[in-house]
Amino acid sequence: MPLYEYVCQDCTHAFEALVFNGQSAECPECHSQKLERQLSVPARPKVDSPPLPTACKSAGPPCGPMCNRWNNS
Ligand SMILES: [Zn+2]
Incomplete structure (x- = not known):
């Protein structure tokens, strides 16, 4: 059952x-019935994503x- 939060x-x-x-x-x-539906799901904090593997230097070992x-090698 959808439970929504409204503001009249x-x-x-x-x-x-x-x-x-x-x-x-x-x-x-x-x-x-002039209602504004609120987002009932709380905004999740951004999860730190792991650094992209493409971020390494071109010189030196992988x-x-x-x-x-x-x-590539
Ligand atoms: Zn009202």
Whole structure:
């Protein structure tokens, strides 16, 4: 069941509502259907991605087992 967070655009009341297919939510305070749906999933912090294997210097030995230079030589 999709649970959405809404903010009423008429009275700015914030609430959560279960919305089924084909149904629209309405504000429990003023029964307006002018609602702004909020993103209910909290934004995930960015996970540091490992450095790209292409970042190694062109001189010297390959930088690691994932180094792209293993395939070029
Ligand atoms: Zn309202």
